[in-house]
Amino acid sequence: MTDSYPVTARNRVRRAHERGSYDHASVHAVLDAGMLAHVAYVIDGQPFCTPTLHWREGDVLYWHGSSASRMLRSLKDGARACVTVSHLDGLVLARSGFNHSVNYRSAMCFGTARLVDDPDEKARALTGVIERFYKGRDEALRPITAKETKATAVIAMRIEEASAKVRAKGVADDEEDYGHPVWAGVIPVRTVLGTAEPCPRLADGVTTGALVDLYTEGKRLDSALTAAMSFYEGAE
């Protein structure tokens, strides 16, 4: 039995619905493979779409404050938000314009965003954002100051409804078009890590250590982030 998010009018996948799923594992896999999320929220009727780093603890998403934090400060009960993480995996060139597509993975999550102002929850979150990406790193850092904690807005949203949507296949042309004489196929896209560039002012004798070794050159970012999340969750 798989735990799933409820399906409502809000998160039900309408277009190409066979690509959709609602179980926790599918949604979390898309979220955990990405570092960048886009958050939609509304201020005075105007929608905003803000890119931000995100991290997950169970079914709660966290991100750093942005202009939304100004809004949230004034809203004791929080504000509706939608957090989306997407990965582009390939360009799909078909024999008709209509059947052109892309391979992708995306997750849309709905809930109520709230400013994290409880000191303990905020401290845990600020440790979590380092540890989730670079496990063991937090205790090696110069400790956070009270001033820094105050200056950092953390926003949390429990995922109430969510969907994952994935296309991962070759060209799907209309049957009568396969003979049409134009090239068709998939051009894969992948996001990879480059060679680490050490800060020129590193203290003597400091090495990258095991932490950064998760993020080795040529590795896919999605694989590295997924591995870092397993490492983080496995340790709890």
Added chain:
Amino acid sequence: MTDSYPVTARNRVRRAHERGSYDHASVHAVLDAGMLAHVAYVIDGQPFCTPTLHWREGDVLYWHGSSASRMLRSLKDGARACVTVSHLDGLVLARSGFNHSVNYRSAMCFGTARLVDDPDEKARALTGVIERFYKGRDEALRPITAKETKATAVIAMRIEEASAKVRAKGVADDEEDYGHPVWAGVIPVRTVLGTAEPCPRLADGVTTGALVDLYTEGKRLDSALTAAMSFYEGAE
């Protein structure tokens, strides 16, 4: 003299404002380097953040319809939207949690989204989405049918306000932290193209041709998309 988008309370960059710019060239460079956009819009007070392909013609952004098209059909005057394109360029590991960051490029665009229902504009847009990415390809495809045109919702938004925001540098630690004995540096991230995978049912003698050669293995996707856009615009 550089043309710029107006700066208002909506698009003014607040956090790390030295990273912001408003000129057309900076905003369009970020947009044109990406294929995937995230669109925020509001239905009955609920924000949605939908990932979609986007393309640009001058200062008008286009994207394919999604659930927003249902909404737009009922709104003769269109609906407010925010379209954001983001690129993750590197992980920045600092000596304090507070100074951890990422290198990135993002553009946020504000305007009023409307359903494209004029037949001529819609036909031009459906040609544009192919030609902007794969110039010369449209006339090689099996022509679009009236049924397909009808089934495709195209949404347009003139960019009224926009900002670009870029971080592209090394670690920025507090001066007193540089001696702290922990590794610090940047791990670059890049999105690249893989080996083209031809459809197994290609007609005899068909090759990729010059079109797909813009998207060669190992090339960065942002460079390929920027080159494709120059090629497309240069021909007009």
